Amino acid sequence: MRNRPRRKQFSSCDACRQSRVACDATKRGHQPNQTTWNGACSRCLSRNRKCTFKVQKSSLVSMFLLANHYGTYKWIGKSTSRLGKDESVIPVSVIGDLSDGAPLELGNEASNGRTENHVYETSPSEIVASHEAQLPIPTIESGDTLLAQWSKQIYHHIFSSIFGHCLGRNGCPFVNNPPSDIFLAPTKLFKDLDAYIDKQQAPREQDAQIEQFLDRAIQAFAARWLPVTTPKTPHLQEVIKKNWRALRRDMLRVINHPSYCSVLTLYLFGQTPVPAGVTSEEESDGISSAVCIQTALLHIQQLRHSCQFLNLPPAFVELESRAYWAGVMWDTTNSLLLNIRSSLTSGLKGACLEPAWKLARGFLASFHSKTEIWQKKSFEASEEEAQQVISAANVCSVYTWKTIASVKEALREGVEESDLMFSWDAFLDALDVFKSTIRPLMSTCQKRLHFLGQVERLKWYHVVLEYYLGILLLVETIEGAGRQDLLSKIVETRTGAELESFNVLKFGLESRYTITEHSTGTELVGKQISVSFIAIDPYPTHVVALVQLMTKAIKRRYQQGDIKQEVHSYLSSTLLKVLEELPPNSCVV
Structure with a gap:
């Protein structure tokens, strides 16, 4: 069997490790187990960013914590003179379990087939002292709890408080109803519209699932403001990425189920930025924000057409007109900022000739x-x-x-x-x-x-x-x-x-x-x-x-x-x- 160069532990940067691709950081000057480095591997350099080795830092601490659990082993210091009676060595099998899934070598293999233990230059107490601030005392689960606690408040104050007045008594040019409320929460509006339709048709099992997706979309949309509202909470980025990934996996189901809750879910996801730490490969391997917004506008058209054949009360017609005004605002914004044609109204002469814009004027x-x-x-x-x-x-x-x-x-x-x-x-x-x-x-x-x-x-x-x-x-x-x-x-x-x-x-x-x-x-x-x-x-x-x-x-x-x-x-x-x-x-x- 041909001898291949041994792969050193922690030789890959975080980005390459997450994408599971080869990393040439060591060829560019990075030393294995070096936790700080100002350089960049070829892949990170092409993306105009520096390499990070956060996984290495947390893994070193985890090794020491596991070593304390396996108390029968000895920690090998730089020399045997530094070895105390109660100091521990981490077994090779345990270190292998902490790796990213590939076999790692801790040292050079001797000619007799035995493996020499890797010699660490830092004692366990020094490692723990240097990384004590990074120990994950608050867990990701606590970050999820924080998101659940704050997301609805953030959504209400940041999005709903502004957009709800645009749909209320004074803000919708399609409806003239002075006794109506000044403020109309977007979530309530779209859920009420689906409830009216369900009374005329057999309720669908997917409706309850779509409402769950809407709740997740609200959390993902609000997550970007968590660092502003709670700046010192650990694991926020991991929580934000986890929620964004889970929601994007659900978007195909939302797209294939036209409903008013689907419209709001798609729009909110379309307004949710890609979290930091998501690679370009992962970003391109899924549904984009632009597709979600365009699909939301398409759903509005389809629902408006299908509802014409249902015996719906005037209250529904009023709510539907307010939802259509919401779609017109989204469509106009999308057309102006993205330099694309509008979907709900025509382009060149729409501002003067179409009913929607005649009503606005x-x-x-x-x-x-x-x-x-x-x-x-x-x-x-x-x-x-x-x-x-x-x-x-x-x-x-x-x-x-x-x-x-x-x-x-x-x-x-x-x-x-x-x-x-x-x-x-x-x-x-x-x-x-x-x-x-x-x-x-x-x-x-x-x-x-x-x-x-x-x-x-x-x-x-x-x-x-x-x-x-x-x-x-x-x-x-x-x-x-x-x-x-x-x-x-x-x-x-x-x-x-x-x-x-x-x-x-x-x-x-x-x-x-x-x-x-x-x-x-x-x-x-x-x-x-x-x-x-x-x-x-x-x-x-x-x-x-x-x-x-x-x-x-x-x-x-x-x-x-x-x-x-x-x-x-x-x-x-x-x-x-x-x-x-x-x-x-x-x-x-």
């Missing part, structure tokens, strides 16, 4: 008529009036995003100039609605922000950020297309968007939001945390996109001599602080 026109008296300078918005203004501003923002997506599609696909100008005129009309109706009232609300509740302040921040992000995305597209004729028409709009974008980012950085672990009635029970609006933004990828656009704008102004070095440094450092507040993996979805 009509809603804004009626809101202008209703609030003419509010436009006076002496008007002071109460909390209820502020809720109406912010909800209307969200409708205007979505409508504006649709017109921007239409302009981007026209420029991207090279349509006739007349079609491009049709979309451009629709965008200018949306700008006029915002300037004449929404902006004055939002400015009034801004003056009283500190007298409003934290939910209203968070909603105000979110709507303003989304609106100006859309404007700057359009500016970037027009510049890329070389259409200076169009850009010259919105110079003032561009300048205002850049100023307001920085202001809203700074406001989000300085404002605090309090989340309570558990509440019972009016009595608060459990832990409270206070974080910035930036840290709990439900769409952190939008914050990243706005920071990138503002970085370009600041650089342009500095190069043109509009701002000094001192101002440039201040603005840049503020944007950096914004990024530091975001949860991990905010730029990857």
